[in-house]
Amino acid sequence: MGASAFIFDLDGVIVDTAKYHYLAWKKLANELGFEFTKEQNELFKGVSRKRCLEILLDIGGITATQEQFDRWMVEKNEDYLEYIEKMDASEILLDVPKVIGFLKDRNIPIALGSASKNARPILEKVKLLPSFDAIVDGNDVSKAKPDPEVFLIAARKLNVAPENCVVFEDAVAGIQAANNADMISIGIGDAQILSEADYNFNDFTEMSLAFLESLTSVQA
Ligand code: BG6
Ligand code: MG
Numbered sequence: 001m002g003a004s005a006f007i008f009d010l011d012g013v014i015v016d017t018a019k020y021h022y023l024a025w026k027k028l029a030n031e032l033g034f035e036f037t038k039e040q041n042e043l044f045k046g047v048s049r050k051r052c053l054e055i056l057l058d059i060g061g062i063t064a065t066q067e068q069f070d071r072w073m074v075e076k077n078e079d080y081l082e083y084i085e086k087m088d089a090s091e092i093l094l095d096v097p098k099v100i101g102f103l104k105d106r107n108i109p110i111a112l113g114s115a116s117k118n119a120r121p122i123l124e125k126v127k128l129l130p131s132f133d134a135i136v137d138g139n140d141v142s143k144a145k146p147d148p149e150v151f152l153i154a155a156r157k158l159n160v161a162p163e164n165c166v167v168f169e170d171a172v173a174g175i176q177a178a179n180n181a182d183m184i185s186i187g188i189g190d191a192q193i194l195s196e197a198d199y200n201f202n203d204f205t206e207m208s209l210a211f212l213e214s215l216t217s218v219q220a
Contacts, residue, residue, distance in 0.1 A: 003184060003215045005160035006103055007151055010114035010137075012045060012170035013188050015091050015126060017116075020083035024076050025056055034060040042193075046171025048115050048144045049073060081118070087125045095204035100131050102209050108216065109133040111154035113167065115145060134158050145173040148181030155181070166215055172196070184215065 011017045022041040029036035040059060044052045053073055057064055064072065103110050111134040112119060119137035123129040134157035136150050143149040148162075155162045167178035170189045175197045178185035186201065187194030194200055201207045 002164075002217045003108075003166045004164045005109045005111065005155065005158045005166070007111045007113040007154045007165055007167045007178075007183070009046070009167070009169045009171070009174050010112055010116055010119050010122065013168050014093060014096050014112075014128065015087070015122060016093060017084065017087075017122065018045060020080055021052075023083055024079040025052065027079055028072060028076050029056060029060060032060055032062060046115055046145050046169070046173040046177075048138060049077065049117065051144065077118075084118070084122060084125070087122065089127045092126050092128065093203065095207070098209075099204050099207065099212065100128070102212055104131065106216070109158045109160065111136060111158055113150045113154045114138065115141075115150070145171065146176030146180060148177050148183075151177055151181040151183060155183070169197070170194070 008014055011021070018041065021044060022038060025041065025044065026036045036056065036059065043055055047055070050073065053069065053076065100110065110132055112123065112132050114137045116122070117138035120129065120135060123132065123135070134154055136154045136157065140153060141150045151165065151167055152162060155165050162182045165181070165183040166186060167174070167181075167183050168186050168188055169175050169178060170187070172193060175185045175187055175194050179196060185197045186199045187197030188201055188203060191200035
């Protein structure tokens with residue numbers, strides 16, 4: 001039996017929200033008196049908000065009290081929410097609708113598997129919420145990627161065995177989570193960075209429908 005369910009990461013796969021996360025973290029870093037570069041922001045992909053702040057404070061050499069830590073978490077998210085406030089369907093990444101449309105036409109269930117606690121409002125803004133048969137996000141998990149929890153919950157919600165699920169991911173930790181879940185992992189982004197993926201594409205424009213067809217009909 002071939003792949004019978006597909007799980008999408010959100011940030012960097014469906015929408016390019018990494019740039020808004022970056023702006024919000026950079027603002028906080030600047031307020032705290034240090035720089036935060038786009039290269040350093042790469043480390044934040046797929047990583048929970050809490051872990052991101054820990055890494056940011058390490059970069060700045062800052063030791064925070066629990067009260068400061070909690071306040072900066074809130075502050076970063078409030079700034080992020082301002083940046084994403086005006087997001088709309090025009091920010092869906094190229095050819096994502098092509099892939100979702102292909103799967104919907106064949107009644108293949110799709111789920112979201114994201115570390116973000118803001119996943120639902122973002123899907124609502126870009127009008128993709130109704131397309132998903134299941135949503136698993138940062139509010140539903142206790143263990144962060146590369147732990148497979150987020151994808152295993154998604155598979156369970158779709159009632160599909162993990163080995164019959166395909167995961168689209170742009171983060172190293174996300175590819176590792178998919179591999180740890182025993183799912184087929186597809187890296188969206190730099191193939192050198194995502195070298196642990198089963199398949200690699202720079203973006204969805206490079207992914208043919210014939211390729212998707214081959215995944216769904218492969219004999220396991
Ligand atoms: C992931 C992003 O999808 O979600 C990370 O790649 C981000 O950069 C994480 O930190 C948590 O997002 P949020 O929206 O809950 O702060
Ligand atoms: Mg991502």
